[in-house]
Amino acid sequence: MTLKRVKISEDSEADLLIKSRRRCALCFGLENDFREKKGQIAHIDKNRSNSDINNLVFLCLDHHDRYDSSTSQSKGIKKKELIKYRDDLYSYIKKWGKVNSFNDGLDYLDELIDKFSLYAISDENSTLDFPFVAKNAACNHAIFIADNIFAIDRCGSSISESIKSSYQNTGISFFVPIGSIKSTLKQRLKVKDFYINFDISNEEIHQIEFGLNDEEGDGRFYFIDRGVNLIPEKSDSIELYISDKKIVDYVLETLGSLPLNFSNHIKQLNQ
């Protein structure tokens, strides 16, 4: 029998791209890298005539090369490994989808404690506002750190680009329970996106700021001062949510002394 190369139909190709969201299963499984990649569809059993969707996986160009050319048992990526990482990726994506639908994502968000790497500005003459930035591996959350601000924000593509071009990795990393903070804020405040700024001047956390990033992206900001008041900076038709001391207490409790530890790290780096 000769192996016939069967071209993957356009339909199954599209299905696979959607299923994987163009995330490479090996980048995800081996490096916790969830970014979109330029890649190709690979055959897991290396049999090009078997284009069953269960036999296919989206891989970045490097990993596709590495998988296809792996001959040595010790270095090669095993089929079982690849299938495991692919399936993990698919279930991650399923939950990821849910995060966008407001209610279903809460359970998942509670579990999400993410690892952040700290970056420092590489050009001393830079006019950027934040000398320090931290981001998680998936690059969907960023933390900005200035003298008296500790802000958790959603990380868009412009932020990723600016981190790449203006900051260098300090080698310091830490964990932040993004999920539980976010889900509590969502439950209580009904916002789609948020910022949390801790004012850490005098080593005291006294303000939490959050912003609405709605579809129009006009980013309106609200402040909670020790849960006393909710002050809209730019208010028009936006509904005001009840100021809630419990939110502040919860966030402070969840993050604990993280912002303060963070500022100590930064002081050391500056010395």
Ligand SMILES: [Zn+2]
């Ligand atoms: Zn890859």
